[in-house]
Amino acid sequence: MRALAGPAMLLVIVGGFAISRMTSTEKAPSREFTELELAGADDDHTGSCYSLSTVLIANRAYNNASRTWTKPRDDAWTLLLDAVVQGHGGPVRWFQEFTFEKHAEQVRLVHVKASENLDSGLEHNIDELLEAPKTLQSTPVDRCLAPGATGYLFVPRR
Amino acid sequence: MRFTLFAAMLLVACGPLTGCSRSLSTRDVGEFIDKADDAARKRFAPDICALRGKDFTLHVNFQGHEKRIAPTELEMSRKLFCREAGEFSKLQQYRLERKSIDIRLATDRKTASVKAQYVETMPYYEPGTVPQTPYDFFDWQIVESLDESVVGVEDGELVFLSTRSDASQTLVPKNQITLPWD
Numbered sequence: 458m459r460a461l462a463g464p465a466m467l468l469v470i471v472g473g474f475a476i477s478r479m480t481s482t483e484k485a486p487s488r489e490f491t492e493l494e495l496a497g498a499d500d501d502h503t504g505s506c507y508s509l510s511t512v513l514i515a516n517r518a519y520n521n522a523s524r525t526w527t528k529p530r531d532d533a534w535t536l537l538l539d540a541v542v543q544g545h546g547g548p549v550r551w552f553q554e555f556t557f558e559k560h561a562e563q564v565r566l567v568h569v570k571a572s573e574n575l576d577s578g579l580e581h582n583i584d585e586l587l588e589a590p591k592t593l594q595s596t597p598v599d600r601c602l603a604p605g606a607t608g609y610l611f612v613p614r615r
Numbered sequence: 616m617r618f619t620l621f622a623a624m625l626l627v628a629c630g631p632l633t634g635c636s637r638s639l640s641t642r643d644v645g646e647f648i649d650k651a652d653d654a655a656r657k658r659f660a661p662d663i664c665a666l667r668g669k670d671f672t673l674h675v676n677f678q679g680h681e682k683r684i685a686p687t688e689l690e691m692s693r694k695l696f697c698r699e700a701g702e703f704s705k706l707q708q709y710r711l712e713r714k715s716i717d718i719r720l721a722t723d724r725k726t727a728s729v730k731a732q733y734v735e736t737m738p739y740y741e742p743g744t745v746p747q748t749p750y751d752f753f754d755w756q757i758v759e760s761l762d763e764s765v766v767g768v769e770d771g772e773l774v775f776l777s778t779r780s781d782a783s784q785t786l787v788p789k790n791q792i793t794l795p796w797d
Contacts, residue, residue: 523698539695543742546684547677547784550691 497609498583506601506608515589660700726767754786
């Protein structure tokens, strides 16, 4: 009887871990998702040459906001940036919510929700998101490292 | 030996249940509010945050010093509240005074509602400006608020479950108040 106690305990621990892994929900997108190239705002969804993770890291301005990822459906993730800013009338909530969706080898910004005074247009937000990696000359995705590579609003490094 | 083991297992199993069935007293809640006020005075975000429940929400109605501008209204989740508590720690001069407190226990004594009036005094940094030093302000802001909170037990500890705050701000010239640095 005693000889079985050890393996039984091990079984309980392994089983508990497996159940917790199966029932827990993902809290952020996988690396596979964030390493995809962000599509541009044009009709052809031309690749921007920057991965989603590069774009998010380059936009360090968001550091003052709290970030929450949620998964609205398969192959899509929503990032909520939430903060409180001091206005002349008192503290006001500032938020931006971006929904990104995977399309083949790209990730596209498909929906934006934002505080009243902010623009929630897709084109405007894509251009704004790409501004930081462009200015910082962040590292582009592999396909844009080759000379002559093109991308949406992409300016190759000299 | 077997009995000791059984007793220990029973104790472990009942531990969380005692937390759930904990019956509140006015004294418990009063001490909890004192602790929360002290944490706010120290402006140490982890301590402030630890006193808020997992699903804590803060609803604020704030009348700014310019009375012609309508009050702002905002709702904060625990996550956002804790982030703001971190910002709060940047203040180097701050005073919190509690003017009144009224504690009412729910009939089942599992939760209590607390009404408390506060006056906070701190530097007023003009919105849109980036102060280079903590001295870069011309006025103190005095925020008078009436907070209505619900407190209850979560994981065996008393926490705020929600707070509604009605606050009003006035400005006083810097030279009229002296606050120590801490």
